[in-house]
Amino acid sequence: MNLMDRCCDKCTHTTTQPCPDYVTCRTQGPLCHSDDGCRSRILGSIDETLYGKAGLRVTVGTSTCGLASGAKPVYDALREQLSAKAPGAKLVRTGCMGSCYAEVMVEVEQRGSTPAIYSGVTPDKVAEILDTYLSGNVGGAYALRSKTGAMRGEDSIPLLDDLPFFKHQERDAIKSCGLIDPKSIEEYIIAGGYTALTRALKEMTPEQVIDEVSKAGLRGRGGAGFPTGLKWKLCRQVPGETKYMICNADEGDPGAFMNRLTAEGDPHRVLEGLIIAAYAIGANMGYIFVRAEKPLMAEHLATAINDARRRGLLGENILGSGFSLDVKPMLSAGAFVCGEETAMIAAIEGKRAMPRPRPPFPATRGLWDMPTTINNVETLAHVPTIIAGGADAYTKVGSAKSKGTKVYCLAGKVTRTGAAEVPVGMTLRQLIFDIGGGVPGGKRFKAVQIGGPSGGCLPEGRLDLPLDYETLQDAGAIMGSGGIIVLDEDTCIVDLARYFLNFTTAESCGKCTPCRVGLKAMLDVVERITEGEGVPEDLDTLRKLSKTIADSSLCALGRTAPNPVTSTLTYFLDEYQAHITGGTCPSRLCKHFMKGYTVDVALCKGCELCAKECTSEAISFSQARDAKTGKPVKKATIDPERCVRCGRCETRCPFGAIKEVW
Amino acid sequence: MSVEITIDGRKLSARPEQTILDVAQENGIHIPTLCTHPKLTPTGVCRICVVDLGRKDRLEAACTTPIYKGMVVETANERVLESRRVVVELLLDNLGADAATLDKDGVNVLLDLAEELGVKPERRRLITGSRPKKPVDARNPIIIRDPDKCILCGRCVSACNELRHYGVLNYEGRGYDMNIVSGVEQALLESGCASCGECTEVCPTGAFRPLARELVQGEIDGVIKTGSVYPASSLTHSARSKLGLPPLEEVPTLELALIAEKTRKCEGGEQR
Numbered sequence: 001m002n003l004m005d006r007c008c009d010k011c012t013h014t015t016t017q018p019c020p021d022y023v024t025c026r027t028q029g030p031l032c033h034s035d036d037g038c039r040s041r042i043l044g045s046i047d048e049t050l051y052g053k054a055g056l057r058v059t060v061g062t063s064t065c066g067l068a069s070g071a072k073p074v075y076d077a078l079r080e081q082l083s084a085k086a087p088g089a090k091l092v093r094t095g096c097m098g099s100c101y102a103e104v105m106v107e108v109e110q111r112g113s114t115p116a117i118y119s120g121v122t123p124d125k126v127a128e129i130l131d132t133y134l135s136g137n138v139g140g141a142y143a144l145r146s147k148t149g150a151m152r153g154e155d156s157i158p159l160l161d162d163l164p165f166f167k168h169q170e171r172d173a174i175k176s177c178g179l180i181d182p183k184s185i186e187e188y189i190i191a192g193g194y195t196a197l198t199r200a201l202k203e204m205t206p207e208q209v210i211d212e213v214s215k216a217g218l219r220g221r222g223g224a225g226f227p228t229g230l231k232w233k234l235c236r237q238v239p240g241e242t243k244y245m246i247c248n249a250d251e252g253d254p255g256a257f258m259n260r261l262t263a264e265g266d267p268h269r270v271l272e273g274l275i276i277a278a279y280a281i282g283a284n285m286g287y288i289f290v291r292a293e294k295p296l297m298a299e300h301l302a303t304a305i306n307d308a309r310r311r312g313l314l315g316e317n318i319l320g321s322g323f324s325l326d327v328k329p330m331l332s333a334g335a336f337v338c339g340e341e342t343a344m345i346a347a348i349e350g351k352r353a354m355p356r357p358r359p360p361f362p363a364t365r366g367l368w369d370m371p372t373t374i375n376n377v378e379t380l381a382h383v384p385t386i387i388a389g390g391a392d393a394y395t396k397v398g399s400a401k402s403k404g405t406k407v408y409c410l411a412g413k414v415t416r417t418g419a420a421e422v423p424v425g426m427t428l429r430q431l432i433f434d435i436g437g438g439v440p441g442g443k444r445f446k447a448v449q450i451g452g453p454s455g456g457c458l459p460e461g462r463l464d465l466p467l468d469y470e471t472l473q474d475a476g477a478i479m480g481s482g483g484i485i486v487l488d489e490d491t492c493i494v495d496l497a498r499y500f501l502n503f504t505t506a507e508s509c510g511k512c513t514p515c516r517v518g519l520k521a522m523l524d525v526v527e528r529i530t531e532g533e534g535v536p537e538d539l540d541t542l543r544k545l546s547k548t549i550a551d552s553s554l555c556a557l558g559r560t561a562p563n564p565v566t567s568t569l570t571y572f573l574d575e576y577q578a579h580i581t582g583g584t585c586p587s588r589l590c591k592h593f594m595k596g597y598t599v600d601v602a603l604c605k606g607c608e609l610c611a612k613e614c615t616s617e618a619i620s621f622s623q624a625r626d627a628k629t630g631k632p633v634k635k636a637t638i639d640p641e642r643c644v645r646c647g648r649c650e651t652r653c654p655f656g657a658i659k660e661v662w
Numbered sequence: 663m664s665v666e667i668t669i670d671g672r673k674l675s676a677r678p679e680q681t682i683l684d685v686a687q688e689n690g691i692h693i694p695t696l697c698t699h700p701k702l703t704p705t706g707v708c709r710i711c712v713v714d715l716g717r718k719d720r721l722e723a724a725c726t727t728p729i730y731k732g733m734v735v736e737t738a739n740e741r742v743l744e745s746r747r748v749v750v751e752l753l754l755d756n757l758g759a760d761a762a763t764l765d766k767d768g769v770n771v772l773l774d775l776a777e778e779l780g781v782k783p784e785r786r787r788l789i790t791g792s793r794p795k796k797p798v799d800a801r802n803p804i805i806i807r808d809p810d811k812c813i814l815c816g817r818c819v820s821a822c823n824e825l826r827h828y829g830v831l832n833y834e835g836r837g838y839d840m841n842i843v844s845g846v847e848q849a850l851l852e853s854g855c856a857s858c859g860e861c862t863e864v865c866p867t868g869a870f871r872p873l874a875r876e877l878v879q880g881e882i883d884g885v886i887k888t889g890s891v892y893p894a895s896s897l898t899h900s901a902r903s904k905l906g907l908p909p910l911e912e913v914p915t916l917e918l919a920l921i922a923e924k925t926r927k928c929e930g931g932e933q934r
Contacts (some may be wrong), residue, residue, distance in 0.1 A: 221784035335836070352833060357706040510833065510840030513709050514745075516814070517752040520838040521789035537786065545788065548748035551721045551741065552709045559720055 003045045003186040004311050007038035015312040018320045022312070023194040026186075047111070049186045052090030055111040058082060058130075061103060061178055063096035063264045064296055065257075069103035070122065075125035076107070081130050092187075093227065095265020097178030097408075098166055100418035102142060105178070108133045114151045116141035117160060120522045161605040164416075168274045168435050170397050170405050170421035171421045173221075173381035174258075177265025182300045188268040194313060196388035200276050201321035204387075206236060209280040213383065217403035222248060222376035223339065223454070223480045224556070225402070225469035228383075231373055234363040235281040238371040245278035245286040245325075246367065248344060248376040249301065252336045253290065253452030254503060256483030258407040259377035260420050263290075263297045266381070267304035271327065273380030275314065277389055278325045281373050286327040289344055293334050331404075336453075336507035340555045341366075341374045342626075354509045355555040376481075377406055399425030402468045406482055410436045413443065417535060422467075429463040434488055443488040446516040447572070449482025453500040453507075454560035456567030476567040478560065492589035493572040494579050497565050498526045504561040507624065515558030518549040522565060532592040534580035542569065588662055595661040596640045597650060603657035606634030610649035610658060618642035682713060682724040682735055693737050694775055696748065697815035699864050702824060707816045709749050712776065713737045722746055727908040747779045753872045754781070758793040758810030764867040771866045772813065796841075802850040804857055804873055811869040812842060812900050818861035818870055818885040 003026055006013060010033045011141045013019035025031045026047065030038040051057045058078055062071045075093060082089045097105065102119035106129065109115035114420045118129050119142035132139055139153040139317060143160040160166055180187040188194070200209050214229025235243065246272060251259040265268050270288075278286050288305070290298040305327050308314045330348055338344040340355040344366050347353040366372025382404060386394045393484050395403045402424040409419050415437030424433060428448060432438065439445045449457045450467075456477030458465070465471050469479050487496065501523040510516045525538050546562035546569075553559045569576065578586050585593045601624070611619040618641075621634040636657070638649070669682070669691055676685040681704065686693050697708035706726035713724045714736040721742060724735075735919045736742065754761050754772055764770045775781075795810035819842060822831035830853050833842040845853025862872040 114851075348707045354833075357723060359728060467853045505837055508837035510814070510838070511705075511816075512707055513752055513814075516749070516838055516840065517756045517789060519899050520791075521752060524789060524791065541786070541788065544744075544748060548745045550719070552723075552745045552749065554706055554709070554723070 001041055001045050003042070003049055003189070008035065009307075010035070010038075015315070016317075018312050018317060020198070020320045022200045022319060023189060026189050030062050036175070040071040046190055049184070049190060050090065051109075051111045053088030054086045054090075056082075056086045056089035056134075057092065057107075057109045057111075058089060059092045059094045059107045059179075059181075061096050061105040062093040063177075063261060064294070065096050065100040065261075066103045066105065066294075071104045073123045074104050074121050074126060077096055077126040078130075078299055081127050085130055085134065092181045093183075094179060095177040095182050096261050096419075098169075098174060098261065098419040099416070101416045102166075102418075105142075107145070107178075109145075110134075112148075112150070114138055114148045114154060115145040116151070116157070117143045117145060119143075121255075131258065140589070151181065151408065155239050155430075161358065164437065165420065165435055168426070168430060169420050170423050172385050172405050172501060173269070173378050174262055174407055174419065174421050177261060178267065182267050183303050185268060185304070185311060185313075188266070192388070193268050193384070194272055196384035196386075197272050197275055197313065198319060200279055200387050202320050206280045206282060209276060209387065210236060211385055212391050213280070213517070216386040216394040216598070217391075217398070218379065218382055218386060219402055219469065220376065221378035221382070221482070223407060223451070223478065225479060228379055230279045230377065231363065231375070232277065233270045234361075235371050235373045238364050240371055242285075242370045243283040244367040244370055244511070245274060245281060245283040245290040246348070246370040246372060246374040247274050247380055248339070248346070248374050249290040249294075249297065250289055250334075250338045250344065250375070250483060252333045252334065252339065252507075253293070253454075253481055253483050255411040255449075255485045256409050256452055256481040257527065258409050258419050258482055260291075260294050260297045261409075262381050262407070263377050264294075264300050267297075267300040268308070269381050269384055270301070270377050271304045271308055273375075273383035274327060275308075275318070275325055276374060276383050277373065277380060279323050281371075282325055283373070284326070286325060287348055287367075288327060288329045289332050289338070290329055291334055298329060298331060299561070305329060318637055336503075336556070337509045337557050340557060343555070344374065352509075354511045355557075357554060378481075397423040399423075399466060400470045401470060403436065406467070408482045408484050409488065410469075410484050411486040412449075413439050413491070414484075414486040415440045416518065424659060425466040427464050427466055428484075430485065431467065432463070438482075439486065439488045441488075445486070445488065446491055447487045447493065447496075449487065449496065449500075449564070450483070451478040451509055451563075452483045453503045454478055454556070454563055456478045456481075456563045457487075457496065458567070460573040462571075476570060478563070490587055490589065492530070492585055492587040493568050493575045494526060494530050494585075495587075495589050497568050498530055500564040501526055501561070504557065508557065508561070512554040512558060514549045515553045515555075515561065517659065518545050518553075519558070521563055522549070522562065526565070529576065529579045530585075530590045530592065532579070532583070532590070534576075536580060538580065539569065539573075539576060541651040584662065588660070591645060591647070593662070594645055596643050597638050597646060597647075597656060597658050598661050599636045599638060600657045600659060601635045603655045604635050605655055605657075606636065607654070608634070608636075609652050609654065610636055613652040615648070616642050616644050616648065618644075665729060665731045665733065667729050667731070669735045670737055676729055678729065680729055681735075682722075682727050682729055683711060683873050685729060686735075686737060688722060691737060693724050694778060695725060696771065696775065696813075696866065697817060699820075701819040702817060702864065705816055705820065707814070708753075710746055712742055712745050714739055714742050716719050719831050720791055739842070739918045743779060746775075748788070750781050751785065753813050755787045755789045756792055757813065758795055759808070764811055766866050766868055799849050800873070800893065802855065802857060802873075804859060805850055805855075805862055806871040806873045807843070807844075807850055808869050808871065813867055813869075814840065814842065815866060816842075817864040818842060821860040821864045826856070826860050828854070828856055831861060840905055 007030050013022050021031050060075045105119045106118045108583050116138040137152045141157045144157050145160050147154050176191050210232045217229040219225040335353045340352050341362050343353045343355040362372040398404050405421050406424050407421045410417050420435050447457050447459050505519045505523045508515045538582045546566045549562050550559050618639045619636050624635045626633045665678050693711050696710040698704045704725035706723040712721040789883040799807040821826050821830045830844050834841050863872040889933050
């Protein structure tokens with residue numbers, strides 16, 4: 001029997017006349033009658049869902065990050081090996097645990113025994129991993145999820161929760177990512193899924209749901225941090241039969257991937273949050289606005305919607321509550337400006353994604369002029385925990401003003417890249433050094449860009465700031481979606497500002513003047529500075545443009561776009577000045593300041609490979625005598641007049657004889 | 663029901679559905695505007711009419727911001743003026759055509775604004791590149807389209823979509839590369855343009871100009887008064903050929919101008 005099916009004829013549940021306890025009954029049932037046969041049938045199907053017929057569960061992280069690291073061939077190898085070594089074992093493609101640095105990850109668990117996690121798995125290691133594990137030895141594992149004492153070698157392998165990357169985390173929104181099969185509604189329900197929805201529909205009025213979320217102090221995790229309970233309340237209060245609930249899954253900042261990770265790894269959690277939110281505001285139609293460039297996320301969300309609909313968790317009269325809702329996935333065309341609610345609404349309506357002035361706010365006039373609420377993936381993923389466990393439990397973690405946990409994405413020059421979920425209010429230092437392991441390669445930490453292109457760049461001196469909405473805003477950054485890009489001494493700050501301005505200039509919708517022309521004007525200035533053509537007045541021009549763009553742009557894209565420039569002008573003014581008046585790029589990244597290339601005659605072997613590579617005939621050879629042997633050898637010289645500083649000779653030289661001159 | 667608000671220290675009584683601009687204009691307080699037009703829904707595109715509501719993080723456009731009780735507005739403090747100046751400078755510096763050639767019924771809207779705000783001609787340019795030059799489209803017998811004079815205020819798009827519902831003019835591209843196009847980047851005549859001329863009415867810079875009306879203004883006035891013109895309405899290219907009417911290029915200029923004039927006068931189309 002499938003877990004989602006009726007246990008026997010005594011069960012009255014049908015999709016047309018649903019039983020309110022349908023979800024709870026799947027795992028704890030049967031609830032309406034007592035029958036040992038039914039109970040064991042349910043337990044049996046739970047066991048088979050998790051461990052297959054062979055009592056063995058093998059999972060591979062096949063999120064986008066896992067696939068990029070080569071999870072598909074590992075999965076294929078596992079399937080082949082398992083069919084020979086343990087036929088009937090359950091092989092599952094899961095999402096990502098957040099530890100992207102350790103992909104490809106494989107977890108092997110024999111029922112009742114120690115679950116072992118292997119990292120950096122390649123297809124040729126698969127057979128050995130399975131053989132060792134099946135012989136009762138966890139040797140070679142990266143970490144253990146728990147220790148049972150049933151396996152040999154457990155003492156030498158750390159627990160997953162003791163690893164530095166996981167030790168400081170408090171996982172809620174992404175707690176099931178990497179554990180469950182994202183395409184299986186059964187596994188989500190076994191993990192406790194849809195019990196929050198059951199509780200909301202059976203025991204709570206929409207107002208009580210809103211109160212609970214307000215009491216939990218949940219704030220929007222997409223950027224601005226608007227209180228979620230208040231947002232729902234404002235929309236509920238607006239009279240009207242037709243309302244819409246939208247989930248924003250259009251994550252687009254460079255360096256942020258928490259929404260992708262959440263929805264790829266645990267799409268039903270997002271959907272459950274969406275259904276509860278729709279119930280709270282009184283919407284009967286929902287949309288999930290997904291980035292088309294994140295196809296796996298779109299596919300998993302679409303599967304979740306279809307499965308939920310098939311099992312009566314979407315549609316008419318959900319769980320017999322009288323509440324009806326349908327949800328449609330919408331593929332976005334990939335515009336950063338859709339983070340602005342009114343632009344997203346225009347896009348869903350089939351119009352050009354351009355924001356309009358607010359008020360009227362979407363809560364009163366949104367999609368097709370009807371009251372609408374928009375929450376992002378991560379916000380909705382917190383809702384089931386709040387409703388199932390209550391606001392009091394949820395508020396145990398977090399800072400005084402902001403409760404709960406937040407997923408941050410560590411990217412850039414950091415040892416352990418990935419997504420970590422930590423209590424709101426943790427310091428940047430803990431996040432980057434304790435969890436992320438600091439800067440790799442012995443390089444010096446320089447700065448951190450937080451909040452993506454709308455955020456700011458903070459120096460070492462600001463690392464002890466607690467990460468919450470107010471503190472970051474005061475420091476000139478924003479929480480944004482929570483992307484953390486770590487920069488080391490090799491990063492040029494002016495070039496970084498250029499990168500983000502380039503992004504916002506390209507992503508501006510073009511509607512209002514300051515954002516359309518002003519950002520391009522700023523980009524031109526910063527480009528000039530990186531090309532060595534900056535003048536001291538340029539800094540005033542940048543400040544003047546930043547002020548007006550931030551003051552008078554129509555939407556938040558424009559208002560926050562100057563942040564990378566204003567924050568770097570505050571904290572790294574000396575780097576701008578070095579480019580403008582010092583005639584150099586301190587990080588040696590802006591190649592325009594490089595004086596040229598020189599040949600280290602001691603290393604040059606006269607092989608002429610550089611000359612073959614040179615497109616401007618700048619390299620010639622002179623005869624010399626080798627210092628040791630006295631034999632005649634050729635040595636390269638570079639004519640600085642002809643050299644165009646393309647760097648091809650430097651890349652080509654097998655002996656490292658060609659060096660940059662600064 | 664009336665609402666009290668304060669603009670530049672003056673306590674004013676207003677109706678709750680009004681915008682800041684409405685109230686200011688009603689009370690003789692001057693706020694410069696550019697993209698807003700009495701016939702069109704305000705869009706808040708140009709950001710010339712920004713005012714200070716005392717918010718640290720932003721100014722608001724007077725044309726789109728509804729009033730609320732107790733609102734305190736400053737329409738001309740230094741922060742506001744500086745913001746307006748920068749916007750005018752950006753528009754001037756980025757213009758594809760020579761700013762002196764902008765013209766709408768003898769008014770040069772950008773240069774007038776520059777003068778009003780004290781933007782000096784000999785200032786340091788904020789942006790060195792101007793919008794890429796585009797050819798003039800003069801094939802339509804009654805509308806001249808000169809994209810280099812466009813400041814992307816969007817009035818023509820609103821007029822074409824909101825007043826006439828033709829949907830011929832729209833935006834293309836995004837950000838700095840955004841343009842206004844007819845049809846799928848076609849010449850007006852091929853784009854399904856009905857030659858109603860509404861865009862020439864609302865365009866503030868002369869990027870859309872009524873060619874024929876300038877030529878035959880006197881004659882139009884005479885005929886319109888007698889009401890003797892058949893208002894052929896503004897039929898599209900394909901509709902004309904289906905009805906056996908000659909293509910627009912072959913219709914005499916005077917007749918076209920009359921058609922356009924007549925169509926514009928038929929607000930709501932009840933005379934059609």
